[in-house]
Amino acid sequence: MKKVSGPYKDCSEDNRICVPDTPLPRVVVVGGGFAGLSFIKQLKNKRVQLVLIDRSNHHQFLPLLYQVATSGIEPDSIVFPYRKLFRKYRNLVYRMAEVLNINTEQNRVETNIGTVDYDYLVLATGSKTNFFGNESIARNGIGLKSVTDALDIRSHLLQNLEKAAVTCREDEKKALGSVVIVGGGPAGVEMAGALAEFKKYILPKDYPELRQTDIKIYLVEAIGKLLQDMPETLSAKTISYLQKMDVEVLLNTTVAGYDGETVKLIGTDFIHASALIWTAGIKGKVPAGLEKGLFNRQKRIKVDRLNKVEGCGNIFVIGDLALMETKDYPGGHPMVAQAAIQQGKKLAENLLAILNNKDVADFEYKDKGSMATIGKKKAVARLKNLKFSGFPAWIIWSFIHLMSIIGVRNKFIIALNWMWSYFTYDKGDRVIIRRYEQETEK
Amino acid sequence: MKKVSGPYKDCSEDNRICVPDTPLPRVVVVGGGFAGLSFIKQLKNKRVQLVLIDRSNHHQFLPLLYQVATSGIEPDSIVFPYRKLFRKYRNLVYRMAEVLNINTEQNRVETNIGTVDYDYLVLATGSKTNFFGNESIARNGIGLKSVTDALDIRSHLLQNLEKAAVTCREDEKKALGSVVIVGGGPAGVEMAGALAEFKKYILPKDYPELRQTDIKIYLVEAIGKLLQDMPETLSAKTISYLQKMDVEVLLNTTVAGYDGETVKLIGTDFIHASALIWTAGIKGKVPAGLEKGLFNRQKRIKVDRLNKVEGCGNIFVIGDLALMETKDYPGGHPMVAQAAIQQGKKLAENLLAILNNKDVADFEYKDKGSMATIGKKKAVARLKNLKFSGFPAWIIWSFIHLMSIIGVRNKFIIALNWMWSYFTYDKGDRVIIRRYEQETEK
Numbered sequence: 036m037k038k039v040s041g042p043y044k045d046c047s048e049d050n051r052i053c054v055p056d057t058p059l060p061r062v063v064v065v066g067g068g069f070a071g072l073s074f075i076k077q078l079k080n081k082r083v084q085l086v087l088i089d090r091s092n093h094h095q096f097l098p099l100l101y102q103v104a105t106s107g108i109e110p111d112s113i114v115f116p117y118r119k120l121f122r123k124y125r126n127l128v129y130r131m132a133e134v135l136n137i138n139t140e141q142n143r144v145e146t147n148i149g150t151v152d153y154d155y156l157v158l159a160t161g162s163k164t165n166f167f168g169n170e171s172i173a174r175n176g177i178g179l180k181s182v183t184d185a186l187d188i189r190s191h192l193l194q195n196l197e198k199a200a201v202t203c204r205e206d207e208k209k210a211l212g213s214v215v216i217v218g219g220g221p222a223g224v225e226m227a228g229a230l231a232e233f234k235k236y237i238l239p240k241d242y243p244e245l246r247q248t249d250i251k252i253y254l255v256e257a258i259g260k261l262l263q264d265m266p267e268t269l270s271a272k273t274i275s276y277l278q279k280m281d282v283e284v285l286l287n288t289t290v291a292g293y294d295g296e297t298v299k300l301i302g303t304d305f306i307h308a309s310a311l312i313w314t315a316g317i318k319g320k321v322p323a324g325l326e327k328g329l330f331n332r333q334k335r336i337k338v339d340r341l342n343k344v345e346g347c348g349n350i351f352v353i354g355d356l357a358l359m360e361t362k363d364y365p366g367g368h369p370m371v372a373q374a375a376i377q378q379g380k381k382l383a384e385n386l387l388a389i390l391n392n393k394d395v396a397d398f399e400y401k402d403k404g405s406m407a408t409i410g411k412k413k414a415v416a417r418l419k420n421l422k423f424s425g426f427p428a429w430i431i432w433s434f435i436h437l438m439s440i441i442g443v444r445n446k447f448i449i450a451l452n453w454m455w456s457y458f459t460y461d462k463g464d465r466v467i468i469r470r471y472e473q474e475t476e477k
Numbered sequence: 478m479k480k481v482s483g484p485y486k487d488c489s490e491d492n493r494i495c496v497p498d499t500p501l502p503r504v505v506v507v508g509g510g511f512a513g514l515s516f517i518k519q520l521k522n523k524r525v526q527l528v529l530i531d532r533s534n535h536h537q538f539l540p541l542l543y544q545v546a547t548s549g550i551e552p553d554s555i556v557f558p559y560r561k562l563f564r565k566y567r568n569l570v571y572r573m574a575e576v577l578n579i580n581t582e583q584n585r586v587e588t589n590i591g592t593v594d595y596d597y598l599v600l601a602t603g604s605k606t607n608f609f610g611n612e613s614i615a616r617n618g619i620g621l622k623s624v625t626d627a628l629d630i631r632s633h634l635l636q637n638l639e640k641a642a643v644t645c646r647e648d649e650k651k652a653l654g655s656v657v658i659v660g661g662g663p664a665g666v667e668m669a670g671a672l673a674e675f676k677k678y679i680l681p682k683d684y685p686e687l688r689q690t691d692i693k694i695y696l697v698e699a700i701g702k703l704l705q706d707m708p709e710t711l712s713a714k715t716i717s718y719l720q721k722m723d724v725e726v727l728l729n730t731t732v733a734g735y736d737g738e739t740v741k742l743i744g745t746d747f748i749h750a751s752a753l754i755w756t757a758g759i760k761g762k763v764p765a766g767l768e769k770g771l772f773n774r775q776k777r778i779k780v781d782r783l784n785k786v787e788g789c790g791n792i793f794v795i796g797d798l799a800l801m802e803t804k805d806y807p808g809g810h811p812m813v814a815q816a817a818i819q820q821g822k823k824l825a826e827n828l829l830a831i832l833n834n835k836d837v838a839d840f841e842y843k844d845k846g847s848m849a850t851i852g853k854k855k856a857v858a859r860l861k862n863l864k865f866s867g868f869p870a871w872i873i874w875s876f877i878h879l880m881s882i883i884g885v886r887n888k889f890i891i892a893l894n895w896m897w898s899y900f901t902y903d904k905g906d907r908v909i910i911r912r913y914e915q916e917t918e919k
Contacts, residue, residue: 052643053642053643053686054644055643091909092635092639092907092908092909093908093909103729104649106833108551108555109551109552109553110910111551111553111662111905111906111908111910112551114908114910115908116683116908118683118684118907119682119683119903119907122682122683128686130621130643131636131639148640148643149643175848182910183910190595191532194573197534197573198590201494201495201572201590201591202495203495240561240564241558241560241561241564244495244558244570274714325903432721442905444893444894444897444903444905447893447897448893448894449884449888451889451890451893452886452890455889461561463884463886463887464533464553465534465558465560465561466534466553466556466557466558466622467533467534467535468552468553468556468625468628
């Protein structure tokens, strides 16, 4: 990455970020993921000034990361630039910046490009991969929480296949052809399904040097069930779908370490594999400068039923980063898009109520369901109390995801890619667009 | 990039790359650009064994790089994976590898994954950016010769705009908003046109903080003419198109250095600009291990009229890397796609002739013309002796490029993007998908 040399300098004496002056109350929102976006949308052109701070210049639609990682769609089609998104928002400014410190005394956010004062602060920075302190896995495994992660996985897997294709040492070929996915939630299941498809449809055509048995996909889950949120029948169905696609599902199995070649399981077992994809945990992405006492071990910040941080009158947290303990969810809400979207919307309503001296209302999570797709034409879905599986679930999954993606152009391109894959059994994006190993080593 | 640890090992005692044994003569082709591909296509399932060696796993369609760099199309749609491309080639194996040495005594190519012996060797590695030894430009400028270059430019320009949007210091804003493109060939002209469009259509909507005058696009050319290959009328038209789009065209101007902030021109002039895109020169990408005497100052390898390297009976060079001096082209053919494609095809025909003891024929370059697009709906094109400009030229340009892109899916996606841009005046891919500055600094 080329850089403008020299530090960024602001015009004002005291290093403020340029934000228009206005008599309206200023709400600084950190992070434009599902939670932040849902909050902002609700306040479009309302009588508050919104300042969105994010280090990325775009919103990422994380539920389809696994398709980028497995060469199904291109990265550009699951992201959307903020500036385009907010063109018609007369009350919003976007600033690409990284938060360095939050000064709660002075109601000030300090960033790498200067400071900005707030009347209200909304933290919606989301979550990142949690390796639970296991350094060997953090170093040698790859998470799946951003587009760059997904491209790293795509690159890594394709390079491994190239190496597997040319080695004649059987043990090496097996290790290069093995992928261990850790975590049996939707991300892990969808990843496993997509890789199984790759193995079934792409491998025989593209890699005549490899046999089906050279490629092995493992899905490792610590508890006794896949898709914890799902009813037992759908979890069982998921396992049977995956097994039919030749994915080795290992339940009640915990990964102890990974040196880049061998996955050590707790006990004496191990798997030789040149790739480990870690979807087994996430933790809050706490902005720098917040007191340690504010967040728990999973780095989530404790909030009340209005998403307000305890002890702070004007700081709110929404989405994965928020820990709201309720009777139904004593450990906080699930760290999923639905909870983030609902919290964002509710907080916007409550904030407007506060500003207009009206009544506020507690946040109530409505579990709309959950779903996961397992390769082509198969999925499991729970919508409220209805259960779907197989083709109908896959149609529901496809429709909901396509509608949720931001941007008409993105929808078109993804739909085109999906139809293409549907009819040709092909995945078009199996290209390594990274600086190559050799290059980075120099 | 995650890596498989440990060195790659091959099965055989003597570190050979696994390539099937065959009684057919083996032709090792290094590089799958326009020249390599055209050569290979001609030999599909003919009685030679083809071994393609490339460090990339895909062919890149370089003429559209500038659209990736200016957020017009996504990188995945201008590349095509080799393995998919060559599925039906029973006589070809692809090996992802980097050439380390060429042992002409033993007819052996040494790569980072092992060695491979050849009966015939075809070098088609193409060219890379030539900074002519100017280290300050090489360090602080960005070339435009690969998809990663294009993504670097996209990232850099978008980050500069974000910085320009928040600074109130006028001089800094101007520098951040200035882009200097060096080189008035098609790449430079097309880049300038696309950036001018970005400025005209995207900027006012996306960056309300910036005025049109904050953004300045310079196109700097050392000689007195843009598009050297074009007739004078079309070159003049190109300048007038660019000037109408508010591009500052500086002819007879040479860049002396660039420190990341100030472009020094020869003489006393300078331009403050935070981005310099260098399209002013290319040089042959000579594979490691070739004798110095074989190539000239521009790193092109001298070949005879059969594209054979002088003094070597079985090594051929095609494309940008080849320097074939003829009466019509005493300095070698232009380093363009057309010459590469024609040489690849001719060499394949000649090689078949050699193998079948038939007559070979000298290569003759047929200049089919050249063209460049300048923003939306405007282009200049010379097809043989016919001249086109304006909308007709733009239609010809679009059609020829779309037809030349490999892959039905890519054609669809690019056509969709173009139609989208055409009707909405939008460029959809203005997203920074790179590790961010802040991140790389840590």
